[in-house]
Structures are given as structure tokens and as C-alpha cells.
Amino acid sequence: MDRRIDRETTTIHKMVEIYCRDHHRENNLCTDCRQLLDYAEKRTKSCPFGKDKPVCADCPVHCYKPEMRERIRKVMRYAGPRMIYRHPFLAIRHLLDKRLKAAPLKFRS
Ligand code: SF4
Numbered sequence: 401m402d403r404r405i406d407r408e409t410t411t412i413h414k415m416v417e418i419y420c421r422d423h424h425r426e427n428n429l430c431t432d433c434r435q436l437l438d439y440a441e442k443r444t445k446s447c448p449f450g451k452d453k454p455v456c457a458d459c460p461v462h463c464y465k466p467e468m469r470e471r472i473r474k475v476m477r478y479a480g481p482r483m484i485y486r487h488p489f490l491a492i493r494h495l496l497d498k499r500l501k502a503a504p505l506k507f508r509s
């Protein structure tokens with residue numbers, strides 16, 4: 401798997417963990433959060449942009465179902481600012497990835 405996609409998958413995982421721990425008091429993910437994470441990982445791995453994938457928040461296509469999009473947004477809004485304290489390396493890399501959004505988007509062939 402592409403390293404950036406791999407890193408993004410890890411970042412989503414950490415964010416859902418932070419959200420679930422603080423809202424649902426689960427050490428491991430609750431069923432709803434596990435379902436959301438599985439969905440997000442599937443979308444990320446089959447992203448039509450391939451290695452040129454932008455961060456999902458800046459995506460012009462947004463392939464998530466509306467309900468899942470709203471759920472992941474909630475998680476990101478909450479966990480995003482907390483990532484810098486809990487997983488600083490991933491948080492910084494995510495900010496750098498966001499800066500790459502201006503690159504031309506190409507669908508993989
Ligand atoms: S939302 Fe956009 S960037 Fe994210 S996986 Fe779907 S198509 Fe790819």
C-alpha cells in the first residue's frame with residue numbers, strides 16, 4: 401500500500417479511537433465507531449485518486465454516503481485538535497498532506 405494512504409488510514413484510526421474513548425468510554429472501539437472506521441478505511445483504500453489522493457475533507461468528489469460523511473466530520477472536528485498532543489507526528493504529517501491539495505487531481509487509470 402502507498403505509504404501516504406497507509407499513514408492516512410492510521411490517522412483515521414487514531415482519531416476514531418480518541419473520539420470513541422472520550423464519548424463512548426470504550427477501551428476498544430464500540431460497534432458504531434468500528435463500523436465507521438471500517439467504512440472510512442474501505443473508502444480510503446479504494447479512493448479513485450490513488451496515490452494523488454487529497455485529504456478527504458478537501459475532496460471535490462467526496463465518495464462517502466451523506467450519513468457517514470456527517471459522522472466522520474464529527475469525529476474529525478473533535479479529534480483533530482487533540483491529535484497534536486496525542487499523536488504529534490501523524491498530526492503534523494496530516495497538516496503537510498493538506499498543503500498538497502492544490503496539486504492537480506487525477507483519477508487513477
Ligand atoms: S472522499 Fe475523496 S479523497 Fe476521500 S476516499 Fe473518497 S474520493 Fe478519495
Ligand SMILES: [Zn+2]
Nearest residue numbers: 420424430433
Ligand atoms: Zn464509539
